[in-house]
Amino acid sequence: MNYSMLFIGLFLVALGFLVRRYPILISGYNTMSAKEKENVDIKGLSAFMCRCLVVMGVALSGSYYFCVWMQWWTIVAYVPVFVPLIFVVYALVKAQKYDHNRKNNNQKQRGT
Template sequence: MILVAILFIVLGVLVKNGKAYNLIAGYNTLSPEEKAKVDIKGISVVFRNAMFGMAVIIAAGSLLSYWLGDPAIEWYGLIIAVVIGVPYLLVKANSDKYKKEEIE
């Protein structure tokens, strides 16, 4: 499960620092006009923070599982990370905060 946490960290770094915006669902299907209306740098920060947060929860679950000797805790950590992280990511990234205002 630690590999999943590492994968989430790598994805967060790729999107934010590597500018791999095509990993963000739906962004690569937008037209150039629609892409210009989106603050992709702001969304990439949200994506990175969500991936890092989920990685921390998964890693904590893995370490707690190892420490207590109960393998089920590892899966609880993964489930908690996904149940909290995915809705946070969807709600935050789709908020009006990351839509650029049009200047007329």
Template sequence: MLFYIIMAVSLLAIGGMVHGLKWHFLISGYNTMSPEKKARVDIEKIARLMGIWSYVNGGVFLFMAFLSWRQVEVSMLPAMGFLVITLILMLIRAQKYDGNLYEEDGRWKKSSKIQMALVLGGISLVVLFVGGMLYSSMQPVTAVMESDQLTIRGMYGGSYAYQDITEVKLLDTLPTITMRTNGSAVDSHLRGYFNTRELGKIKLFVDTKLPPFIQFTRGNTTVIFNLMDAKTTTAFYESLEEALKNSEP
């Protein structure tokens, strides 16, 4: 919920400053233009366009925060996808109000086409990178039992020597999560560090919709993970218990 609130407040604040307070110097590129170039920009319409984009997307994230507060399970992907798509549409629409991009006969300048291609190319790369990260975080957890350690692969993964692992349990339910501190939460897929009511800060590699969950402790760190389905997780837990017994001096 905190992520949604931060996004909502940030977007609404941007809209209020650029559109409501007319702080046009916040618009990238405009504040560095010469007076002659500024005169060819309809900054009021650009500010209004940015304001509408900010207000609408701020409202979307505010609604997502409300759903999270009401404990309604919903993926963040639609909200993030809407943000990116409307951002691209806004950038394309904004070019209409910048007279510096056009020749006297109304045709686009060659340099303007290159500039737009670079902007859209940069956004596309960011979208692909974020999309790849989201796709990766939604894949089943990969855990491997090696000769002397358990290795959990992927983002936030690590290796845990058997001799350092204590208190292995098979859980039917997760502890109550209060906040994500350093990790990703895409739909039911949680990766990284989260605060919980019962155990404090823990490390998760779970799909919350696929119990049970394997919990173990190494030093002051509690780790909970599960695999692609209940049968695989249970079998892995039994193998892990056996590996820990065999590693005892």
């Protein structure tokens, strides 16, 4: 039996708990200056990212094996692509509420 989706799901769950314990693992937060980090609700952000990663890992493994069990072979091929894509877009949009740094339209974005 193919255990790769189970392994990836468990990896995402473990990564979620690591992000909760070590928030410096959050991409974007670790590149901020000390002044910008002061304006981020890191406890809320790390808890949110933990929940997102845990739910994504469970949903990825669960939906994959559910589709295999139901013998929906055409859907099985799309589960590893669309489940993480949906969760990543959701996390990117919702995680912005924890960043309280002022954004100016004339200010250049970081990294550009």
